[in-house]
Amino acid sequence: xxxxxxxxxxQEALEDARRRYIQNNKISETLHKEATxxxxxxxxxxxxxxxxxxxxxxxxxxxxxxSEDGQTFTDFTCEFTAALYGHSRPELQAAVTHxxxxxxxxxxGTTRQEGVFARELCRRFDLxxxxxxxxxxxxxxxxxxxxxxxxxxxxxxxxxxxxxxxVLGFAGGKPAANNVDMEDWIVTPFNDLDSATTAxxxxxxxxxxxxxxxxxGGCILAKPDFLKAVQRAAxxxxxxxxxxxxxxxxxDEVMTSRLSGGGLAHIHGLKPDxxxxxxxxxxxxxxxxxxxxxxxxxTFDPRLSSSVSHSGTFNNNTLVTHAGYTGMTQVYTSxxxxxxxxxxxxxxxxxxxxxxxxxxxxxxxxxxxxxxxPEDGTREILRGGGIEESNDLRDLFWFAMVEEGFxxxxxxxxxxxxxxxxxxxxxxxxxxxxxxxxxxxxxAVAS
Ligand SMILES: Cc1ncc(COP(=O)(O)O)c(C=O)c1O
Numbered sequence: 363x364x365x366x367x368x369x370x371x372x373q374e375a376l377e378d379a380r381r382r383y384i385q386n387n388k389i390s391e392t393l394h395k396e397a398t399x400x401x402x403x404x405x406x407x408x409x410x411x412x413x414x415x416x417x418x419x420x421x422x423x424x425x426x427x428x429s430e431d432g433q434t435f436t437d438f439t440c441e442f443t444a445a446l447y448g449h450s451r452p453e454l455q456a457a458v459t460h461x462x463x464x465x466x467x468x469x470x471g472t473t474r475q476e477g478v479f480a481r482e483l484c485r486r487f488d489l490x491x492x493x494x495x496x497x498x499x500x501x502x503x504x505x506x507x508x509x510x511x512x513x514x515x516x517x518x519x520x521x522x523x524x525x526x527x528x529v530l531g532f533a534g535g536k537p538a539a540n541n542v543d544m545e546d547w548i549v550t551p552f553n554d555l556d557s558a559t560t561a562x563x564x565x566x567x568x569x570x571x572x573x574x575x576x577x578x579g580g581c582i583l584a585k586p587d588f589l590k591a592v593q594r595a596a597x598x599x600x601x602x603x604x605x606x607x608x609x610x611x612x613x614d615e616v617m618t619s620r621l622s623g624g625g626l627a628h629i630h631g632l633k634p635d636x637x638x639x640x641x642x643x644x645x646x647x648x649x650x651x652x653x654x655x656x657x658x659x660x661t662f663d664p665r666l667s668s669s670v671s672h673s674g675t676f677n678n679n680t681l682v683t684h685a686g687y688t689g690m691t692q693v694y695t696s697x698x699x700x701x702x703x704x705x706x707x708x709x710x711x712x713x714x715x716x717x718x719x720x721x722x723x724x725x726x727x728x729x730x731x732x733x734x735x736p737e738d739g740t741r742e743i744l745r746g747g748g749i750e751e752s753n754d755l756r757d758l759f760w761f762a763m764v765e766e767g768f769x770x771x772x773x774x775x776x777x778x779x780x781x782x783x784x785x786x787x788x789x790x791x792x793x794x795x796x797x798x799x800x801x802x803x804x805x806a807v808a809s
Pocket of ligand 1 (some may be wrong): 409442496499501502525526527528573577578614615617618640641774786
């Protein structure tokens, strides 16, 4: 429109995209309206909320998902990294069918298979002992309980922008309003070596909890030096004082464990006291695990009179112990994890090539990445929320990719499913290239 500002023209483009979205997804709109009568905001998982309403998914197959409105998408949301195996992997179907037909669900006893699965997890992720839970959130809560019991202290250092579960969020540099243990957190800037060291070595700290790449925070990579400094600061406090007074280093590998045969710790040569897991490791089923040093994990050894209970009805359920083990050993072997990370790096490289010089860029590692829209076009993002980004541009990008048939998370997270054809990755690169051409004015960095 003549006389309008660049900002107004971006809003108009967004309004057009929104109108088409509403037009193309009438069934989803109806389902959403119905759902608001029983679920607050029609939602039971906040991250899936989308304005004006979310697209309702009917089914998934292989690397694709199909909406109730009949559109089929290449799935780059990948269930926020958990759908690594896609939606119908034959090996996992066989494992689940085997349990349903030959083993049975909910058999209320200790099973041989939980030991088999535990052995594989310990081997692959260099753990002396491991325990299972039902989500990444739970895994972190139990790891923190272990650290507190082991050290006899309460405080935990976490990082701004970090996310460790539904009640363990640190967006904006403070514990989320619904976090547990509100008074026990010390939240410090991500990728800042000095402030991390000071926080870790302050009084009363039981543990430091960190992601090697902040996933929910926007796929922001920790600098290797930062992770080494965190490890060193925790380790030095252990060395110089009575071991019970040390600080435990807990690496949250819930998202990053898929990035190499041995997760992110292996990539950077880290030796955390404890690691936490979840997502894909359940073979597509709800799962969490935490493990590491045998002396710390002995906190939960029921043979010891000093032990504490770690319970969970579904901790060793037969479906997850079979599916998880099958996935790790028959599909996503260590070698395949390394290959997939290399493929993801090449893909992200291509995306950054076609968006060079614009306000769009892709951060991350391997097959886990996020789109960013820095106003100043910077490519080096060390801290989520540390730079000014255009939310309107990110929304416009989302609407455009959805229209092109790519299912990416509204907040910009993208993750690949093992077996996604290379032609689909190239198709996405083409779609991004077209977006940059079509919206040249909106993606241009102000000079
Ligand atoms: C790094 C990290 N830790 C923990 C969690 C929580 O896992 P869950 O959603 O299985 O509770 C997540 C979830 O996205 C995560 O990204």
